[in-house]
Amino acid sequence: MRVLPVLAAGALALIAEPGVADTQRIESRDAFVSLVKDRALTRFGITLNVAPDGTIRGRAFGRPVTGAWSWKGGYFCRTLIFGDENLGDNCQLVEKRGESLRFTADQGKGDYADLRLR
Numbered sequence: 001m002r003v004l005p006v007l008a009a010g011a012l013a014l015i016a017e018p019g020v021a022d023t024q025r026i027e028s029r030d031a032f033v034s035l036v037k038d039r040a041l042t043r044f045g046i047t048l049n050v051a052p053d054g055t056i057r058g059r060a061f062g063r064p065v066t067g068a069w070s071w072k073g074g075y076f077c078r079t080l081i082f083g084d085e086n087l088g089d090n091c092q093l094v095e096k097r098g099e100s101l102r103f104t105a106d107q108g109k110g111d112y113a114d115l116r117l118r
Contacts, residue, residue, distance in 0.1 A: 026094040026101070029071035035096065041115035048115070056080065075107055 026032050033052045040058075041048045048058035048065060056067035056078060063083035070077050075091040093108030094101055104112040 022098050023102075024096045026076075026096060027074050032071065032076060032094060035101065035117060040118045041101065042118050043113070043115050046115070076103065 026035065036050045037052055041050060046058070046060040046065075048056060048060075050056050050069060054068050054070060056065065056069055058065045060082060065080065065082050067078055067080035069079075072091060076094045077089065077091040079089045080087040090105050090110075091107050092110075093104040095104070096102075097114065100114045100116050102112050102114050104110060
């Protein structure tokens with residue numbers, strides 16, 4: 001399992017999940033940007049800013065996180081570097097669940113990470 005659980009395969013959720021009725025798939029870049037603009041994505045030990053200009057910056061467990069993202073075919077596609085480790089490219093399903101976003105790797109077929117919107 002990876003040290004960086006956010007936006008990477010091998011992630012497990014640590015926060016409580018809202019009910020299924022509260023889940024909404026994010027299908028467009030504009031909808032995604034409206035949720036993350038000027039807000040941080042957080043969970044224990046992790047704070048990330050996913051900017052409208054396609055950059056990802058933050059810290060996780062005391063190490064820097066950088067990357068880039070785009071929206072392709074209804075998925076959040078990112079490349080991510082955690083400290084010196086390149087976590088590679090991955091396109092992820094994004095769902096809004098209450099005040100959190102769930103990122104599910106491998107176009108919704110992989111592991112997931114829930115991050116709170118702050």
